[in-house]
Amino acid sequence: MLLNIKICFKFKGVLYNIQRKWIKILLQPIRVYCFHHVCAEFDSESMNACDWMQIDEFKQKVQKMQQDGVKFISLTEAYNKITNDKFRNHKYAVLTFDDGYASLNEILPWLEEQNIPATLFINGKYLDGKSYRKNPNEKYLTREELFALTSPFVEIGSHGWEHLDASKISADEFKIIIEQNIKLLQTHPRYVPFHAYTWGKCTKGSNRILSEMKIIPVLMDGMKNYDDKLFIHRELL
Numbered sequence: 287m288l289l290n291i292k293i294c295f296k297f298k299g300v301l302y303n304i305q306r307k308w309i310k311i312l313l314q315p316i317r318v319y320c321f322h323h324v325c326a327e328f329d330s331e332s333m334n335a336c337d338w339m340q341i342d343e344f345k346q347k348v349q350k351m352q353q354d355g356v357k358f359i360s361l362t363e364a365y366n367k368i369t370n371d372k373f374r375n376h377k378y379a380v381l382t383f384d385d386g387y388a389s390l391n392e393i394l395p396w397l398e399e400q401n402i403p404a405t406l407f408i409n410g411k412y413l414d415g416k417s418y419r420k421n422p423n424e425k426y427l428t429r430e431e432l433f434a435l436t437s438p439f440v441e442i443g444s445h446g447w448e449h450l451d452a453s454k455i456s457a458d459e460f461k462i463i464i465e466q467n468i469k470l471l472q473t474h475p476r477y478v479p480f481h482a483y484t485w486g487k488c489t490k491g492s493n494r495i496l497s498e499m500k501i502i503p504v505l506m507d508g509m510k511n512y513d514d515k516l517f518i519h520r521e522l523l
């Protein structure tokens with residue numbers, strides 16, 4: 287009996303691996319990249335070095351990818367493809383920016399000029415110009431700046447009302463920071479129902495809450511996207 291169960295599990299495992307291999311043959315991955323600051327000058331007072339990319343380096347990387355046949359699409363379009371595609375032979379990528387820093391004012395106009403969509407993950411509490419985080423010099427988009435971003439190339443998602451680690455707060459606290467953030471962000475004409483976990487950290491409870499609220503969780507796990515409808519996977523460029 288035990289032997290039969292073991293053989294059954296092994297067989298299911300083999301079938302699963304074959305299925306995953308087939309999916310990777312049929313579907314080109316959609317790559318979702320995560321950025322923070324993309325601007326000309328690094329400011330040590332207000333930025334972390336690991337969160338900064340020089341704007342010319344960024345432009346070169348994006349243009350090189352376009353030359354290699356990559357098409358930049360919005361996160362919403364990417365999710366529709368991840369959910370529906372049975373076959374995908376084109377290379378797609380998505381650009382996302384976390385934390386809603388004021389440095390977005392430098393890169394967003396260029397992306398719009400290039401017709402390249404961007405998704406911003408915003409902490410609603412920080413839109414009043416103060417920094418509530420460890421570094422008091424951090425500079426965020428103001429509420430006026432955020433609500434002036436109405437271009438069809440911009441999408442606005444959630445990063446929590448505050449930048450808290452979902453694995454270090456209770457499910458109830460997590461629900462509160464999501465509800466408070468969504469209440470504000472859904473008044474934005476470009477709001478989309480995605481939540482990027484801060485530092486990519488999540489729990490079963492936080493995933494359940496997002497699922498109940500019909501918000502798609504966005505991870506930072508270095509993985510590519512094939513057909514996983516439950517999570518968006520992200521990586522660094």
Ligand SMILES: [Zn+2]
Pocket residue numbers: 384385445449484485
């Ligand atoms: Zn963040």
